Amino acid sequence: MSKEIDAIIEIPKDSKVKYEFCYNTGKIRVDRILPSAYNYPFNYGYIENTIADDGDALDIIIINDQPFFPMSVIKVRPIGVLLMRDGLTEDNLDNDPKIIAVPAQSVDKRYKYISEIDDVPEIDKMILKDFFSNYKNNENKVTFVDGFADRNEATNIIEKSKQRFEAKQEDESGIYVPEEVNEKDQRREKYNEKKTKSKKKF
């Protein structure tokens, strides 16, 4: 059995609305309505205090039968990884792995028998592969699913992403903010400096 962790839900199961958590405001945002024919087959979210390869928090898919509200926190047990790459063209794809998990036993006993990625029903794996290969259709974006990895790989990726977060925090000795926000802040600072300078003149 792997260690239980907290996942934060962004998108409820069966939703077509792509909600995203915004670090800037601490609220959720409707990023877009998926223009493809697909709905999220499972609850989807992220793991707090992590930074994945793409600079965002590490994504997580929770295999279960109930939709959860966005922003709710749930205890889960990681069981594997969906190895995915995405990007704008086929030659330029970046790694974007997604942790696969089931609700912890204290939350839902129904998933007690799933402890490895091989225990997941074949049809659920096929659905995951189908969704993540095609959900960005009609958006001029490319995604590619390479397959699945086991529980140990999941633990490795989580550990690595946590370390990356901690390293970044020590660097900046503050809360991690995405680069976009930093740029905005810098611009604002410059603007304020200018303002104070022009005031001094008079």
Added chain:
Amino acid sequence: MDIDVIIEIPKGSNIKYEYSSEKNNIFVNRIFPDKLVFPYNYGRIDKTLMPDGDELDVILINDRPIFPTASIKVRIIGVLLFEDGENYEKRVIDNNIIAVPAESVDSRYNNIRDIDNLSEKDKKKLIDFFSNYKKKEGKYGKVNGFANKEKAYLLLNKAKKLYKVSMNYKKLL
């Protein structure tokens, strides 16, 4: 120009949620009688103020419910001219902005650019809901028709100005 709206009430809900940006919390204000549900997502624009003391309300025309407290980029297309109050004598103007999702969010509404592009069916739905929901609670509410995009921007700018004035006033206190 696309602006941000904070959703309070999902389409199809009969619970009137109200969002407090000060507390970053959502409150259940009241529950409507059976069979009366919000025909569209309903929300408000941050950093605005209307003469009735609330933020500027927005009706978001789209086909699926959106979770309360989520923010979404929208394109303003017009105004629903509305007045309401405890009774006829105490009525105040409570105009609502009408909007559709921005192109980057949902391209389905690309052809709706102004109030004239909104179908008669949608307009009737809005008139029906807004003229009835206050009456069912024993209050006064009346729809006076629709106005176009330009009027909507005028209304938005006024609400933004009023907000700034009120903030400056608060500072003085």
